[in-house]
Amino acid sequence: MVRNIKFIISVFLGLVIFFILLNALEKTNNYSPNKISNKIETNFTARLLYKNKEVSLEELIKDQHLSIINIWASWCLPCREEHSYLLNLNSINNINIIGINYKDNEVNAKKFLKELGNPYSKILLDPDGINSIELGAYGVPETFLLDTKSKKIIKKYIGPLDDIKFEEIVKIIKNEKI
Amino acid sequence: MSSQIGIYSLYIALIISVFLIFQFTFLNKGTTKNLDSRIFSLISVQFLMVIISFFSLIYAFIISDFSNETVYNNSHTTKPLFYKISGTWGNHEGSLLLWLLVLIIFLFIFFIHSKKLSNKYRLLTVLFQEIIILGFLLFILFTSNPFSNLFPIPKEGNGLNPILQDPALAIHPPVLYLGYVGTSIIFSSSLAALITGLINKVWASHIKKWVVISWIFLSIGIMLGSIWAYYELGWGGFWFWDPVENVSLMPWFCLTALLHTIIVLEKRNTFHSWAIILSVTTFSLSMSGTFLVRSGILNSIHTFANDPSRGIFILCFLFFLIFSAIFIFFIYQKNISKNLYKPYLVSKETSILINNLFMMFFLSVVLVGTIYPIFLEVINDSKISVGPPFYQKLITPFLIPFLFFMAVGPNIKWIKDRISKINIQQLIFFIIFILLSCLFLKKNGALYLFVLPLIGSGFFLLFLTIKDFFLKSSHLSQKLAHFGFSLFMLSVLFNGILAKEYSSNMKVGDERIFMNKIIKFENLKVVQGHNYQSLIGEFKIIDQKNVLNFKPQIRVYDQPKTITSEADILTTIYSDNFLVFNVLKNDGYYNVRYQNKPFMIWIWLSVALMSFGGILSFIKKNG
Numbered sequence: 001m002v003r004n005i006k007f008i009i010s011v012f013l014g015l016v017i018f019f020i021l022l023n024a025l026e027k028t029n030n031y032s033p034n035k036i037s038n039k040i041e042t043n044f045t046a047r048l049l050y051k052n053k054e055v056s057l058e059e060l061i062k063d064q065h066l067s068i069i070n071i072w073a074s075w076c077l078p079c080r081e082e083h084s085y086l087l088n089l090n091s092i093n094n095i096n097i098i099g100i101n102y103k104d105n106e107v108n109a110k111k112f113l114k115e116l117g118n119p120y121s122k123i124l125l126d127p128d129g130i131n132s133i134e135l136g137a138y139g140v141p142e143t144f145l146l147d148t149k150s151k152k153i154i155k156k157y158i159g160p161l162d163d164i165k166f167e168e169i170v171k172i173i174k175n176e177k178i
Numbered sequence: 179m180s181s182q183i184g185i186y187s188l189y190i191a192l193i194i195s196v197f198l199i200f201q202f203t204f205l206n207k208g209t210t211k212n213l214d215s216r217i218f219s220l221i222s223v224q225f226l227m228v229i230i231s232f233f234s235l236i237y238a239f240i241i242s243d244f245s246n247e248t249v250y251n252n253s254h255t256t257k258p259l260f261y262k263i264s265g266t267w268g269n270h271e272g273s274l275l276l277w278l279l280v281l282i283i284f285l286f287i288f289f290i291h292s293k294k295l296s297n298k299y300r301l302l303t304v305l306f307q308e309i310i311i312l313g314f315l316l317f318i319l320f321t322s323n324p325f326s327n328l329f330p331i332p333k334e335g336n337g338l339n340p341i342l343q344d345p346a347l348a349i350h351p352p353v354l355y356l357g358y359v360g361t362s363i364i365f366s367s368s369l370a371a372l373i374t375g376l377i378n379k380v381w382a383s384h385i386k387k388w389v390v391i392s393w394i395f396l397s398i399g400i401m402l403g404s405i406w407a408y409y410e411l412g413w414g415g416f417w418f419w420d421p422v423e424n425v426s427l428m429p430w431f432c433l434t435a436l437l438h439t440i441i442v443l444e445k446r447n448t449f450h451s452w453a454i455i456l457s458v459t460t461f462s463l464s465m466s467g468t469f470l471v472r473s474g475i476l477n478s479i480h481t482f483a484n485d486p487s488r489g490i491f492i493l494c495f496l497f498f499l500i501f502s503a504i505f506i507f508f509i510y511q512k513n514i515s516k517n518l519y520k521p522y523l524v525s526k527e528t529s530i531l532i533n534n535l536f537m538m539f540f541l542s543v544v545l546v547g548t549i550y551p552i553f554l555e556v557i558n559d560s561k562i563s564v565g566p567p568f569y570q571k572l573i574t575p576f577l578i579p580f581l582f583f584m585a586v587g588p589n590i591k592w593i594k595d596r597i598s599k600i601n602i603q604q605l606i607f608f609i610i611f612i613l614l615s616c617l618f619l620k621k622n623g624a625l626y627l628f629v630l631p632l633i634g635s636g637f638f639l640l641f642l643t644i645k646d647f648f649l650k651s652s653h654l655s656q657k658l659a660h661f662g663f664s665l666f667m668l669s670v671l672f673n674g675i676l677a678k679e680y681s682s683n684m685k686v687g688d689e690r691i692f693m694n695k696i697i698k699f700e701n702l703k704v705v706q707g708h709n710y711q712s713l714i715g716e717f718k719i720i721d722q723k724n725v726l727n728f729k730p731q732i733r734v735y736d737q738p739k740t741i742t743s744e745a746d747i748l749t750t751i752y753s754d755n756f757l758v759f760n761v762l763k764n765d766g767y768y769n770v771r772y773q774n775k776p777f778m779i780w781i782w783l784s785v786a787l788m789s790f791g792g793i794l795s796f797i798k799k800n801g
């Protein structure tokens with residue numbers, strides 16, 4: 001009798017685990033957001049890096065015409081590479097760059113910015129990565145060029161910025177200004 | 179052409195597998211003698227076929243045959259020959275073929291080396307092993323064929339990720355697989371032994387060799403992966419509690435527990451069911467490792483190209499094996515000899531049970547940390563990530579009693595011993611070591627709650643194992659392994675506590691002063707490598723006593739275009755000096771990071787020592 005109970009329990013447990021894992025397999029597809037539209041949802045709130053305050057992304061970009069949203073993390077090596085481009089964008093073109101700090105440790109993030117300079121006007125923290133995924137990010141680094149009025153993504157760059165992408169962004173910004 | 183040879187030999191192997199499994203349904207007692215040689219020849223042919231298939235894939239990589247999709251995705255003509263070959267198993271399809279090859283090699287060796295044991299047991303082991311082989315053959319042929327053709331034939335391949343172009347990583351997968359696959363033999367043979375009612379001392383001493391071999395390969399494989407992470411990823415750490423790393427650690431815990439249990443079974447003829455459960459669990463964990471890594475459920479730096487159908491196949495196959503094991507276990511449980519033996523409180527049996535309990539605890543911590551986020555996401559739709567602090571907080575406190583028992587346990591006798599064996603002398607030593615480490619920590623200014631007793635017990639184990647070396651000459655392998663483990667714990671601890679880091683932005687000619695040292699950025703050179711261009715920085719770190727020269731590199735690989743930072747690491751027996759630099763902007767400034775990591779080399783050496791202990795016990799009969 002005892003043996004039967006043990007048997008039933010182990011089979012039952014096995015089945016439960018099996019179905020959970022089977023579900024998890026299908027779930028993984030939900031990870032990549034299937035957003036066909038190029039609009040993004042900006043009214044989520046998150047904590048700022050240097051202030052202990054919750055702000056929505058909406059507020060940060062509302063009085064700008066164009067904004068760049070850059071998803072980064074201190075542990076991400078390509079983010080180091082592209083950092084100089086962001087600094088240049090900020091200094092040359094004076095554009096509003098919002099950083100989203102993806103799955104990072106705050107101390108490291110601050111250290112990273114202290115080391116390499118801070119191109120961002122504001123930085124939102126995204127410790128569990130959900131907001132970035134909701135925004136439609138595939139990974140870090142990722143850069144969106146956003147038309148603030150219509151909330152349309154003008155351009156989306158997956159992976160670090162380089163010379164070609166940089167020129168492109170500068171061109172778009174100049175055109176929009178005129 | 180080589181692709182055709184490869185695929186057809188795999189099909190032949192598949193047919194043989196089906197034929198072999200079919201044969202067992204007509205298992206008659208009268209024809210066993212004949213059957214034995216027939217099975218042997220079939221296995222040999224299958225073995226040959228898989229070898230041909232594997233070598234034809236290697237050949238396709240060597241001649242850069244881009245009509246083969248796997249080669250196209252993972253190779254490039256300008257790649258050095260060594261990495262062309264290692265590229266064979268640096269991808270999903272090729273690594274599965276390697277897995278299959280190892281499965282068959284092990285079956286072959288098993289078949290030759292088990293002639294002394296009962297025929298029915300051997301044949302059943304072959305049956306189970308053939309079922310596993312069949313599963314993998316189907317998986318390879320229908321979801322991840324390494325020989326699929328491309329037309330039109332591309333001129334150039336996509337190249338192997340430069341991060342994977344590293345000698346340690348080139349041999350890491352094969353060694354790890356030897357460990358993983360070794361557990362499959364343990365699985366098959368323990369089930370076969372259960373059915374034939376053969377679980378006894380003879381079986382234990384026979385299977386112990388396989389346990390030890392798998393354990394050695396698994397340990398070395400994990401170490402190689404960790405060496406790769408340390409040298410190549412350039413983060414300055416060696417273990418990140420990454421899900422994929424955890425997945426290789428779980429079977430290791432289980433196998434270590436099994437290794438100890440099997441000794442009890444061999445010497446004292448108890449713990450039968452427990453040994454079977456551990457054997458089954460170890461293999462299930464190795465398989466779920468493959469499942470978790472290959473299916474893309476885990477998010478990790480290691481994840482390979484994914485395909486949901488693959489995940490479903492491995493999952494179903496894994497649970498088919500697990501459920502069959504459960505059924506067999508419960509049906510044939512009556513075959514386990516009813517040995518209602520209660521070990522005395524102070525005996526070697528108890529101390530090994532304690533080891534097993536700890537191993538199971540560590541296993542469950544890692545298992546929960548790895549699996550729980552997946553479960554939570556399915557059930558509750560919430561996403562969490564489990565990081566190093568979780569593991570450190572849960573594992574560290576329990577290491578203290580673990581180390582203590584590890585030191586005391588081996589000296590206790592079998593069956594029954596007097597409590598005075600754990601005598602006052604040892605207790606005094608224990609306290610002395612804790613006090614010593616207290617002094618030491620005060621001096622270095624690092625005080626954490628658990629570090630102190632942990633270092634104390636680490637030294638306690640170190641001291642006792644050294645003492646035993648001189649007192650008794652038996653059980654050399656066990657002492658070596660335990661000694662290696664104490665060394666490992668201590669070097670990990672010191673590495674963690676005493677590490678120093680300094681980072682700054684510098685340009686050529688700059689000098690910085692930190693911690694009584696001067697760091698100089700002297701020169702920058704551009705050198706053309708074989709398939710990359712590298713920027714070599716020349717740094718000097720000047721101490722009161724000596725001068726260290728560093729030449730870290732920034733490499734720009736052509737195919738695929740990737741930038742990697744190669745740290746320059748100066749290794750001495752006391753510490754590693756680690757210097758890496760990164761490009762900032764194009765204004766001549768570089769980010770320079772210097773780390774001093776004490777006792778780094780000892781981490782590798784101690785794991786090597788533990789493995790050597792294993793090898794010794796394998797070579798020596800009464801190790």
